[in-house]
């Protein structure tokens with residue numbers, strides 16, 4: 001059985017210039033132990049799809065779907081309080097800007113212990129011990145001492161490790177990583193990706209990796225969804241996608257990899273294709 005199952009997800013924002021459809025009929029499934037990458041350019045609706053699935057969008061968003069289940073439970077008919085028990089516990093999310101995602105006013109120890117306080121029955125001492133254990137698991141040196149640090153006292157890479165530790169606090173079944181390495185230095189990016197993949201394998205978690213980077217897709221994913229302007233353009237296992245991409249858009253995305261640069265600049269998608277050509281091959 002799939003962990004997360006989404007069918008025909010549509011998200012429309014009310015904006016000053018009328019309704020704007022950010023996600024247009026996307027369907028996806030992810031199982032335990034599986035890594036699904038959602039890849040697409042900026043604005044293709046990758047983050048909004050996941051935030052919608054978790055019920056985390058503002059009231060200006062109208063979300064509809066034919067099906068939205070997590071672990072067999074219908075998320076559409078669930079009350080907000082039921083959903084809050086699942087989000088942060090069974091489904092956790094990490095974001096692109098680790099420093100901005102942490103609250104600057106509280107120590108990182110307080111923030112991870114708050115998650116444990118909300119979702120578990122552990123007492124204060126046990127929460128502290130668990131926080132230390134989690135920091136150690138994600139490779140934060142001097143874990144106990146680090147708990148009393150504020151986010152600004154830590155590097156971007158260390159803050160992302162704190163975010164990962166916090167996301168793992170309640171042993172989630174599904175982790176959604178939204179561009180988890182984009183804001184980090186190149187050398188740190190590799191370390192964080194390796195850490196995520198090691199933890200995913202060890203724990204058998206489902207992982208949704210949101211990225212615009214085909215290199216990250218190649219290194220992490222089992223299966224890939226390619227998204228453009230809110231629509232799913234192609235879905236394939238990672239080998240098939242790289243070896244024999246079906247849609248013109250995926251081919252164009254792969255051609256835009258640095259390896260395929262001609263001269264000193266990369267080609268852009270707009271140089272290859274019109275929207276009409278891209279949507280011709282769209283799947284549901």
Ligand SMILES: Nc1ncnc2c1ncn2[C@@H]1O[C@H](COP(=O)(O)OP(=O)(O)OP(=O)(O)O)[C@@H](O)[C@H]1O
Pocket residue numbers: 013015020022040041042043044045046047048049058060212
């Ligand atoms: N609250 C909102 N109100 C109106 N439009 C929004 C809102 N949030 C997102 N959007 C729009 O929805 C579209 C999809 O945004 P989304 O953040 O999902 O893109 P993305 O593919 O994740 O890109 P990025 O990698 O830049 O985050 C964008 O055009 C964005 O401007």
